[in-house]
Amino acid sequence: xxxxLLAGFLALLPVVLPGxxxxxxxxxxxxxxxxxxxxxxAELPAFLRNPQAVRRIGLLSQEPDVSRNSGQPHDADxxxxxxxxxxxxxxxxxxxxxxxxxxxxxxxxxxxxxxxSDEYKAGFLPYNIMDGWExxxxxxxxxxxxxxxxxxxxxxxxxxxxxxxxxxxxxxxELIILRDLGTxxxxxxxxxxPMHASVHYNGWxxxxxxxxxxxxxxLHAKFESAFxxxxxxxxxxxxxxxxxxxxxxxxxxxxxxYLTATNRQVLKLYQFDKQGAFDTPTPESKAxxxxxxxxxxxxLRDMVVDAWHASAEVPLGGQTRLPAAxxxxxxxxxVLQSRD
Numbered sequence: 001x002x003x004x005l006l007a008g009f010l011a012l013l014p015v016v017l018p019g020x021x022x023x024x025x026x027x028x029x030x031x032x033x034x035x036x037x038x039x040x041x042a043e044l045p046a047f048l049r050n051p052q053a054v055r056r057i058g059l060l061s062q063e064p065d066v067s068r069n070s071g072q073p074h075d076a077d078x079x080x081x082x083x084x085x086x087x088x089x090x091x092x093x094x095x096x097x098x099x100x101x102x103x104x105x106x107x108x109x110x111x112x113x114x115x116x117s118d119e120y121k122a123g124f125l126p127y128n129i130m131d132g133w134e135x136x137x138x139x140x141x142x143x144x145x146x147x148x149x150x151x152x153x154x155x156x157x158x159x160x161x162x163x164x165x166x167x168x169x170x171x172x173x174e175l176i177i178l179r180d181l182g183t184x185x186x187x188x189x190x191x192x193x194p195m196h197a198s199v200h201y202n203g204w205x206x207x208x209x210x211x212x213x214x215x216x217x218x219l220h221a222k223f224e225s226a227f228x229x230x231x232x233x234x235x236x237x238x239x240x241x242x243x244x245x246x247x248x249x250x251x252x253x254x255x256x257x258y259l260t261a262t263n264r265q266v267l268k269l270y271q272f273d274k275q276g277a278f279d280t281p282t283p284e285s286k287a288x289x290x291x292x293x294x295x296x297x298x299x300l301r302d303m304v305v306d307a308w309h310a311s312a313e314v315p316l317g318g319q320t321r322l323p324a325a326x327x328x329x330x331x332x333x334x335v336l337q338s339r340d
Contacts, residue, residue: 025229033060033300034234085123092123094116108124125259130255133251134251136177139177140177144324149336155330165336169336197262202220203220231281236286236293246305
């Protein structure tokens, strides 16, 4: 009975929680998060790869939508982090080009204000992705250091009290990582939904519309929630998981490339809608939606693995700062932060 009630509640959430359109809906987000986590490689910490963690990452990836409508200034500050209004000329509402995003959110907002807009109107999805990735890198670095203290406790002559302190910090950091990774995953997932990287976010809207696409609202929810819930299963996404691909550029550049590729799918999405292929599914429209979901799962898995790799080089410590890998391998001892 509890499972039935929960399923009913989750099915109603997109209806009873109004606001700016959700990306992928609750079912889509959960599937992407679970599939990505299920394909974490063995080099990642084991606590992220057990079935309970996989399930929780999927559920946590819904959290930024669950927390909407909490009030002000919460909603006004956070809701624009789910999208990026890219105009047909490739700029973000006349500001920076998507292909050349500024390095900081402040610079990005400055460019938008120069074009008569701002980050709250245009959205700041890429900066949410970058911020969350950097936080995850730092989380992983601290975990490496705390685990290193325990692994080399005998060499450092740690007392039982100190060992308890480091054990507590490891447990706490694992909880923080699960939370940070799961909630940040939401925005990586948003970025594969074409309408979250376009000014045409829920109907074509105003302006030139030579192909006569729908202009009234409704397509957003039909595409990402109704269609996904009725036609897509995790196994469909699993079938499109590819081997890990390392980002060989900055996280800024790779995030921009990811969103650019998503934006290029907007026209195809609207063409499917004009054909009625999201009302009466076709093999082609289903394949299009599954591919978008799988792109998100692959990207999420890849970014997590890249964060783990990058964390080894993060400098930690006080006056003498050393790479996290030095603490992990026992070359140095990270300062114990907790005291009884």
